[in-house]
Amino acid sequence: MNDITVRTETDYAIEFNKIKKIHRIQSFFKGILFLLPSILLFSVFLFYPMMKTIYLSFFLTDNSGGATTVYVGLDNFKAIFSSPIFLQSLKVTLLFVVYTVPGTVLISLVLAILANEKLRGIGIFRTIFSSTMGISVAAASVFWMFLFHPTIGWLNQILATLGIEAIGWLTDPDWALLSVSISTIWMNIGFTFLILLGGLQSIDSYLYESADIDGGASYFYKLRRITIPMLSPTLFFVITVSFINAFQTFGQVDMLTRGGPQNETNVIVYSIYQEAFMNYQHGSASAQAIVLFVIILVLTLIQFKLGERKVHYQ
The missing domain is CATH 1.10.3720.10 (MetI-like)
Structure with missing residues (x-):
């Protein structure tokens, strides 16, 4: 009888943890949905320009700045400090x-x-x-x-x-x-x-x-x-x-x-x-x-x- 009781309590705890995990995941995705407009704006106007700037700093570009021509590594940084x-x-x-x-x-x-x-x-x-x-x-x-x-x-x-x-x-x-x-x-x-x-x-x-x-x-x-x-x-x-x-x-x-x-x-x-x-x-x-x-x-x-x-x- 005691074994049955322990097994039932254990199952209840497992089920409770599953429900708690599901609620946590649902709350996370709800938060992401609310933040989605801000994430999109930051991605377009902040994260992408930042990544593009880091990328361009390792290259020479054409006159329009839109296309890279030669990979120069850290030469751009060496040039500006000289x-x-x-x-x-x-x-x-x-x-x-x-x-x-x-x-x-x-x-x-x-x-x-x-x-x-x-x-x-x-x-x-x-x-x-x-x-x-x-x-x-x-x-x-x-x-x-x-x-x-x-x-x-x-x-x-x-x-x-x-x-x-x-x-x-x-x-x-x-x-x-x-x-x-x-x-x-x-x-x-x-x-x-x-x-x-x-x-x-x-x-x-x-x-x-x-x-x-x-x-x-x-x-x-x-x-x-x-x-x-x-x-x-x-x-x-x-x-x-x-x-x-x-x-x-x-x-x-x-x-x-x-x-x-x-x-x-x-x-x-x-x-x-x-x-x-x-x-x-x-x-x-x-x-x-x-x-x-x-x-x-x-x-x-x-x-x-x-x-x-x-x-x-x-």
Whole structure:
């Protein structure tokens, strides 16, 4: 009798496991069906181009870039790292990141802290601070092109009234990258400001009330001990996104300087564009794109490894 009972319980357990496995498989395929539109879009616009780029980086191609001609292995990578133009583009890109990311984040943070104050009419200033988010790169570049114009530009006219010699903002190699960086900071402030303002408004007010009750903490003490630590997840996100976007900058460089003068604003993405669509060297351009991908990936992983330790989650 005991043997029959044990055998029945064992059969029940086996049957239960089978049913559980069937439900798990059904749930998996249901999930795949829901994800299928995203998978198709990612396959067409992300995975296929990535695989195609890796494939082309090992070949020479014809002028159209559509057909490979000669397999060259790693020669494309060796060629770009021996090219002074590509090495210059690496240097320019790193400088551009250094110029734009800290400036964008710091200015946006200050504006967000000011706009978070409960003052009459503060909504107008919030709209002004975030307005650059709604302006396209092309339109913003045209606007800054007029500001930087050597003769009719407002910046040089202001310098003239102060008795200072005019500056070739976009034509002088010493000023061109800085000028593009200034325009980029202005373009990116809107998005960064909105994200940081949302992070500030999500901080619980009881933390500030507790600080006031405990010892009447000063404004800067609360900023240093409460606001910045509580805002650290948002700051980490903003810095990471700004960092990646800076490496991928193209539009304003193309509109303002076209990589000049003397390749002083020739960032990596613009170098890839020149190699692929001006020189018709799609293999070399693909190799540069892979190098850019690896650089962004490695630096982002380092940023996550080092920066996330200082992030304070509520």
